[in-house]
Amino acid sequence: MPSPFDALFERSAPLAQAGDHRRDVVPEENGRWPISLVVDQPPELTCALRPLTDAARTLVGPGHFVTGHPEAAHITLRALEPRRAATRKEDAFVRRCAAALERAVSRTPPPTFTLTGVTLTAISVMAQLEAVDGWPLMEAVEDELGDDASYERDLGLTRDIFYTNVIHLADDIADPAGLVSWVRANRRIEPVTFTARSASLVTFDHAVVDGEQMIRMDRWYTFPFAG
Incomplete structure (x- = not known):
C-alpha cells in the first residue's frame, strides 16, 4: 500500500519538473514559521542527514533554505499560532504552551524514529521518518495544550506523518530532472x-x-525526556 510519503512524491515531482513548485519566503507577519513545538534532532540523525542535505543542495542550486543545517533542522510536533513578530518568550500564551510541552514530555517515553529515505513536497525536499513509538508524544502534546492547540485544528491540519525537511525551496530549481x-x-x-x-x-x-540561507531556530524552552 502506498504511504503518505509516496503520495507526496507522486504529486510533487511533476511540480518540481515544471517549475511550478511553491517558493518559500522569509518569515512575515501572519505567515509561515510561527512559534512551534518540535522534537530536537539528536546528533546521529543530523549526521545521517548531512549527505542527503549536501546532495539536494547541489541539485536545487542557490537561493533556497538549507533546512538540514543543524541550526535549522527539527521535527515539528505542533505549530501554535500565526507568525507574529510581537510574540515574546514571557507571553502568557507562550508560557502555557511551554508548560504543556513539559507535561507531555514528562509523561511519555523518549520517542524513537527511523529515517527511511527522502521524498518531495510542493515546497521542500523532505526526509521521511517512520515513527517506531512517536505517536504517544504527539497525542500527549495535543491533550496537554487543550484549547491552545486550536491553531492547527482551525486550519483543518491533521498530522499523520513525522518528517524533517533538508531543503525548503525558495527559488527556481537548478536541475529539476536531476x-x-x-x-x-x-x-x-x-x-x-x-x-x-x-x-x-x-x-x-x-x-x-x-x-x-536558512530559517534558523531559537529554542526558548527545552525539556529533556526522562531516561
Missing part, C-alpha cells in the same frame, strides 16, 4: 533508527550562516 531522479533513487535508503533526547518550544527567523 533532483526528481535523485529523490526517486533515494526513496528508500539504509535505515537509521534514533531516539530523541529532548523537545523544545522554538521561534524561527531568516538567517545566513556560513554563506547559506
Whole structure:
C-alpha cells in the first residue's frame, strides 16, 4: 500500500519538473514559521542527514533554505499560532504552551524514529521518518495544550506523518530532472533508527550562516525526556 510519503512524491515531482513548485519566503507577519513545538534532532540523525542535505543542495542550486543545517533542522510536533513578530518568550500564551510541552514530555517515553529515505513536497525536499513509538508524544502534546492547540485544528491540519525537511525551496530549481531522479533513487535508503533526547518550544527567523540561507531556530524552552 502506498504511504503518505509516496503520495507526496507522486504529486510533487511533476511540480518540481515544471517549475511550478511553491517558493518559500522569509518569515512575515501572519505567515509561515510561527512559534512551534518540535522534537530536537539528536546528533546521529543530523549526521545521517548531512549527505542527503549536501546532495539536494547541489541539485536545487542557490537561493533556497538549507533546512538540514543543524541550526535549522527539527521535527515539528505542533505549530501554535500565526507568525507574529510581537510574540515574546514571557507571553502568557507562550508560557502555557511551554508548560504543556513539559507535561507531555514528562509523561511519555523518549520517542524513537527511523529515517527511511527522502521524498518531495510542493515546497521542500523532505526526509521521511517512520515513527517506531512517536505517536504517544504527539497525542500527549495535543491533550496537554487543550484549547491552545486550536491553531492547527482551525486550519483543518491533521498530522499523520513525522518528517524533517533538508531543503525548503525558495527559488527556481537548478536541475529539476536531476533532483526528481535523485529523490526517486533515494526513496528508500539504509535505515537509521534514533531516539530523541529532548523537545523544545522554538521561534524561527531568516538567517545566513556560513554563506547559506536558512530559517534558523531559537529554542526558548527545552525539556529533556526522562531516561
